[in-house]
Amino acid sequence: GAGVSQSPRYKVAKRGQDVALRCDPISGHVSLFWYQQALGQGPEFLTYFQNEAQLDKSGLPSDRFFAERPEGSVSTLKIQRTQQEDSAVYLCASSLAAGTYGYTFGSGTRLTVV
Amino acid sequence: GENVEQHPSTLSVQEGDSAVIKCTYSDSASNYFPWYKQELGKGPQLIIDIRSNVGEKKDQRIAVTLNKTAKHFSLHITETQPEDSAVYFCAADNTDKLIFGTGTRLQVFP
Numbered sequence: 001g002a003g004v005s006q007s008p009r010y011k012v013a014k015r016g017q018d019v020a021l022r023c024d025p026i027s028g029h030v031s032l033f034w035y036q037q038a039l040g041q042g043p044e045f046l047t048y049f050q051n052e053a054q055l056d057k058s059g060l061p062s063d064r065f066f067a068e069r070p071e072g073s074v075s076t077l078k079i080q081r082t083q084q085e086d087s088a089v090y091l092c093a094s095s096l097a098a099g100t101y102g103y104t105f106g107s108g109t110r111l112t113v114v
Numbered sequence: 115g116e117n118v119e120q121h122p123s124t125l126s127v128q129e130g131d132s133a134v135i136k137c138t139y140s141d142s143a144s145n146y147f148p149w150y151k152q153e154l155g156k157g158p159q160l161i162i163d164i165r166s167n168v169g170e171k172k173d174q175r176i177a178v179t180l181n182k183t184a185k186h187f188s189l190h191i192t193e194t195q196p197e198d199s200a201v202y203f204c205a206a207d208n209t210d211k212l213i214f215g216t217g218t219r220l221q222v223f224p
Contacts, residue, residue: 004157033211033212040217041216041217042120042203042205042214042215042216042217043158043203043212043214044214045211045212045213048210048211055210056209056210056211059211091157091158093157098210099207099210100146100148100207100210100211100212101146101163102160102163103148103160103212104160105150105157105158105159106157107155107156107157108157
């Protein structure tokens with residue numbers, strides 16, 4: 001596609017519910033990143049894939065967070081047993097080559113945990 | 115790890131004036147410094163970037179300067195227009211992830 005597509009755009013979850021957020025990167029982009037953006041803050045790194053390999057997951061805040069990219073294209077970020085502090089915008093970015101040069105971000109998924 | 119500080123947090127200018135946003139970083143190994151513009155309800159959009167082997171880069175009304183010794187980099191927008199109003203983020207690359215500043219809300223008044 002023309003850009004990075006994320007779905008859903010908005011998600012309201014009850015505390016304790018599991019959620020899955022989807023990212024469709026730009027076709028052919030090797031690198032894919034997930035970031036979490038709290039209200040009024042800059043994005044914070046969660047995890048990084050190069051093709052299907054998860055090279056860095058140091059930013060995942062707890063073992064309730066899990067990300068996968070099984071075929072090196074679409075990625076899913078899963079959050080189990082959601083908590084109120086998980087409320088944020090989850091941003092996905094992709095880039096053509098390895099690393100962070102020239103990222104393109106999607107519009108994000110706004111998750112609200114009630 | 116890397117830490118990026120950004121100032122000011124808000125900036126109001128008259129249309130046609132210049133705007134400057136400043137960032138500092140802590141890790142001398144960082145070598146790539148992009149700037150992003152984020153409008154309400156949208157993801158950040160890359161507007162300009164600079165690598166550590168370059169001191170300045172310009173693209174029309176936007177320029178970025180980098181001082182590696184002082185670990186400072188700045189965004190300069192000249193001849194501001196109302197459509198420049200947005201939140202701007204600086205970032206530094208640290209081992210294949212970007213560390214972002216806290217953002218500057220720029221308002222350009224007509």
